[in-house]
Amino acid sequence: MAPRLKINGLSKFFPGVRALDDVSMSVEAGEIRALLGENGAGKSTLGKIVAGVYSRDQGTVLVDGAEIGTLDEKAAGDLGIGIVHQEGSLVPQLSVAENIFAGRQPTQWLGQVNVRAMREQAKALIAQLGVAIDPALKVSVLSPAQAQIVEIAKALSRDLRVLILDEPTAALTLTETGKLFDVVRRLAGNGVSVIYVSHRLAEIFSLCHSVTVLKDGRLAGTRQVAETSTDELIRLMVGRDVHFSRSATGRKIGEIVLEAQDLDAPPLVRSASIIVRAGEIVCLAGLIGSGRSEFCEAIFGARRRHGGQIRIGGTAIDPKGPWDGKHAGIGMVPEDRKAAGLFLGMDIVNNVAATVLSRVSSGANFSNRKAEALARNFVDELRIATPSVRQIVGNLSGGNQQKVLLAKWLAMEPRLLIVDEPTRGVDVGARSEIYRLLRALADKGVALLVVSSDLPEVLALADRIVVMAEGRTVGELPGDGASEEQVLRLATRYTASVAEVRKQPDMAEA
Template sequence: MTDHTPVLRLEDIVKTFPGVRALDGVSFNVLPGEVHALMGENGAGKSTLMKVLGGILQPNEGRIFIEEEPTVMTTPVQAKAKGVVFIHQELSLADELTVAENIFLGELPLKSFGRVDWGTLYDDTNAILKQLNVGFDAKTRVGDLSIANQQMVEIARALTVDPKAVIFDEPTASLTDAEKVVLFDVISGLQSKGVGIIYISHRMEEIFKITDRISVLRDGQYRGTLNTRETNEEEVTHLMIGRKLDLSRNESHHELGDVALEVRGLSCGKLFQDVSFNVRRGEVLGFYGLVGAGRTEIAETLFGLRDPSAGQILLNGQEVRIKSPIEAIGHGISLVPEDRKGQGLVLGMNCRDNMTLPQVDDLTAGPFVSDGAEIAIFDQYRDKLDIRTPGWRQTVGNLSGGNQQKIVIGKWLSMRPEVLIVDEPTRGIDVGSKSEIHNLIRDLAAQGFAVIVISSEMPEVLHVSDRIVAMYSGRVMREFTSDEVTEDSLIQAISGITGDKVA
């Protein structure tokens, strides 16, 4: 980090929406060549502040300075022209266009008579992609890329200009460990050129690995800035949420019930093979493994989204064959998907309609859906899960990530499932809401639900699980109880090292 004039400075920014003061006099700056983390709970104001900075929203009060020059940015294009590039968490790519067309959208190099200079376009794009060390080229159709590679295309957009400041909003949410290394190298390269980096992430290990300073927002207000090397996770968390969290491992020992779900020798082509496990009522069974280990694919098979090629699924000791999600729901299996926005919610609908969507047919009064029955279900689970929303009419897309996740969980709990599968329960959720979701999962188990949790985060799977199934390359490597598992043994198992206790 250097000690020069800030490349970017915000002074007393206020942004209000009807009935909400989203930003309340926030000041913030980023120095040339530094990585400055911006942290806070979902709903703290981080995204609103960055949208103001990126020209998407205009502040009601306050000023923006670029290299100490007062600046007004009314559009993202104007912000980019002034050297401020915003890489969004939510992908904003056109699937049918090539990588090159997406990266230079709106800025395509032209020949005479307005014709696109395709040669220059592809050459310039491939030069950028070479910096990112990706395995695709300029002519690749974006819709054919994985989500992780689409994220790399978003990052490539920032390299088309000579930026003064680059905003990264949860950039690693969809990246593998190898792709994270490439991203951090790109950030390091930008730092060496004097570019200021604003880094928004809920992942503490990343924050403490690559940032120089950490600024915290809470309830739309600036709460302070800390030097990363001089602070710790506990201090940052306390600044974010105003309280301490219980980050201890799961040591609950409530009585377990009968086996609710048993899987014997389940396979699905090359995705996973010969998987066997069971989960009892009152138990949380964790699944842990690297990307591609087959965890999500197992959940999708249990929920009827994939056809197994071999094996048996037993519910309450009776074999069942599940051909569709409707059949899974009928058998008492519910799935909270990994992608809550894409698969778990209809973002333009209100909270009530999202929560009751799977059971609309059961809530009809004649030809119409019973508003009273829907509202009663919403009210019950809003109170039960502590969902923070002004009311059922609130559009789900306007809720924080943590409250959106609670809506999805409430939707499936209202179906009274035998088995609840939760895939990546806290992805993209702040540390305070993570704690609430973890406590909720433990409470559901205590109420007698059989819960399966799939997570890529070791602290999470250790914290909530009674037993942990470790997977590698489509196979179960080991099964641990919560009192015997260690971080080293878990890492060995998901790396393909079987040890002395093979499942």
């Protein structure tokens, strides 16, 4: 029998870039094939060509032995090819249900959209992933993690033959990831071929049957997961050994830099408290909806606070906006780098200079020379892959965009740096460099508050782990010696107890 998906000699060119160069691969029905590579290796480009988002310049694509010609997303969907994009493709102004069934809404008499049926079907699809999201909500009010769940549900709504998942767990916690894996295994058991793009190698060994590695747009190798190792895959991707284990440090922890007490920022943050000291990396862990990002936004001034106190270096502050947080010496790398962190239409120079305009100006005049020198220093230090500091940031790979975002806030030399999901969508090589950078900042005495849904990352980085649930800080663990199970137990124990109380209204009132 012909393979479910066969790709022959696929090539794709963008201005000045050969994104794919003569790539061939085949995936059998029911096979879960991992696609690995550094940022810019061509993984997302390959997936988008198969799903009809991009046209191909050379090569052929066959599904069940039949060559398919020019595709758009609708035509690919009609063939049973679905994709979950790394970067969101939802329409913010439409509801969850409208996004899931866009262009395919169930209808009733006289062709009217059957809104009730559409919402019920959307609710059932989302429930497969173990999450409750109101299908009537507009996507614009969802968190990045909730939006990712909707993206996945949208792909599952089709009669699939091939499913492409591009970094589907980047915004998900361990619990939601487990639910997704159950769904993927069930689809594969029903004959669906899955191409699974991820930078998280542990996921590959847990979920996938085989793995194809791309490097610089070319095929670097294909292996059976049972016959390879983490070290071999990393060498195929980056050409060197990379390790993510916890590193011993003799770092000196200094005085308290941040003290947030009983912060209240409705609707998600209720009486949350935290302390971070100079030279300390504190990781904030918790499930989706626990309020981690919102808590950090309230500290920085990006979210309105209704109560509680914030002190920086012992001095009380009352940030009314991000400018107040920045003035107090707080930098914040947001979770959604495209919507809230970067000026995608501007170059690296202007993005890096945005937080330190006075530093790169001569009097009232912006100094291109100073700004370029600053950007060049960070390009070298963070190893940002770019042909020029004048490259438009929107044209960089996701990992290099993340590095530019870090550079933007490092330029202001903050006392406290809040980093929300520092390695989301970042390849293993860049992840290692970001870990090195964060540790180096702590060594210099910067206080670091890191939000991460990746528990191995939390355990590798944290001096202390603070766990949130239901908008509250519910427990604390030392970074050294903590386990994933301990973190999850804290996160879920409180959530479960609250859920039990809610089932008993009389007790709740009492």
